[in-house]
Amino acid sequence: MGLLDGRVAIVTGASRGIGAEIARRFGAEGAAVAVSARTAEPGVSRFEGTITETAAQIAAAGGTAVAIAADLSRPADRERLVAQAADQLGQPDILVNNAAVTYFTRVEDFTPKRYALMFAVQVEAAFQLAQLVLPGMRERGAGWILNISSGAARHPVIPPGPFAGRGGTVYGMCKAAIERFSTGLAAELYADNIAVNALSPTKVVPTPGTVFHHLTTEGDPNSEPTSVMAAAALMLCHRDPRSLTGRITYSQQLLAELGVPLPQA
Numbered sequence: 001m002g003l004l005d006g007r008v009a010i011v012t013g014a015s016r017g018i019g020a021e022i023a024r025r026f027g028a029e030g031a032a033v034a035v036s037a038r039t040a041e042p043g044v045s046r047f048e049g050t051i052t053e054t055a056a057q058i059a060a061a062g063g064t065a066v067a068i069a070a071d072l073s074r075p076a077d078r079e080r081l082v083a084q085a086a087d088q089l090g091q092p093d094i095l096v097n098n099a100a101v102t103y104f105t106r107v108e109d110f111t112p113k114r115y116a117l118m119f120a121v122q123v124e125a126a127f128q129l130a131q132l133v134l135p136g137m138r139e140r141g142a143g144w145i146l147n148i149s150s151g152a153a154r155h156p157v158i159p160p161g162p163f164a165g166r167g168g169t170v171y172g173m174c175k176a177a178i179e180r181f182s183t184g185l186a187a188e189l190y191a192d193n194i195a196v197n198a199l200s201p202t203k204v205v206p207t208p209g210t211v212f213h214h215l216t217t218e219g220d221p222n223s224e225p226t227s228v229m230a231a232a233a234l235m236l237c238h239r240d241p242r243s244l245t246g247r248i249t250y251s252q253q254l255l256a257e258l259g260v261p262l263p264q265a
Helices: 019-030 052-059 077-087 110-142 169-192 207-211 226-236 251-257
Strands: 008-012 032-037 064-069 094-097 143-148 193-200 248-250
Touching: 008 019, 008 077, 008 110, 019 032, 019 052, 019 064, 019 094, 019 226, 032 052, 032 077, 032 110, 052 064, 064 077, 077 110, 094 226, 110 143, 110 169, 110 193, 143 226, 169 193, 169 248, 193 226, 193 251, 226 251, 248 251
Parallel strands: 008 032, 008 094, 032 064, 094 143, 143 193, 193 248
Antiparallel strands: none
């Protein structure tokens, strides 16, 4: 018996990194998982990892998963993702908004195209996907929506630290928006028995993206393994929705609060 037996989950940005680990953990706990990202086959992205591989890993471990390619900057792809997930697996009980497109550029140099793309994938997609899954969650009497955030949502200190000039302002804006969206939606949906939370890693997680942006390195002893975020995500996506909702929380702090040991890398 898994904690998510009988549940259907959509996990975006699940070709690699945190999203892939959450998808695998949910599959191991019995959820049927719709694994989504843009990268379906090798060679499409500069980074390793595809949704086909993530789905195959879940299946190899005895779980159920389908890979659904989607460009979440496009509203039509968001609609198709939810429709195909429902058609192939059933109405989603869980939505994990993890997909991100990120550029680290100072405000004065940020192009309108990149600005619009970041908000489309990180904020607008999370908003629309939540709208699309809500009818099914209400019908089933419960639901869990988890938005993956970052410590970048916190305000910088003044005088600023040595990393202030790296160009993380727009990324922080996106994550601050997703956190306010999470708490507001949680309040709106409390009576519907649907939990909404925002979860950030306590430390930087070495993923292809964070390593590429020089935020950390592989094997950094001060980093956090993806398994910690997956364990925290599981805690936020299976408990009584009214008992754990409206939270802006960090992975290790949440696990400590709930008495869950930190998983090993």
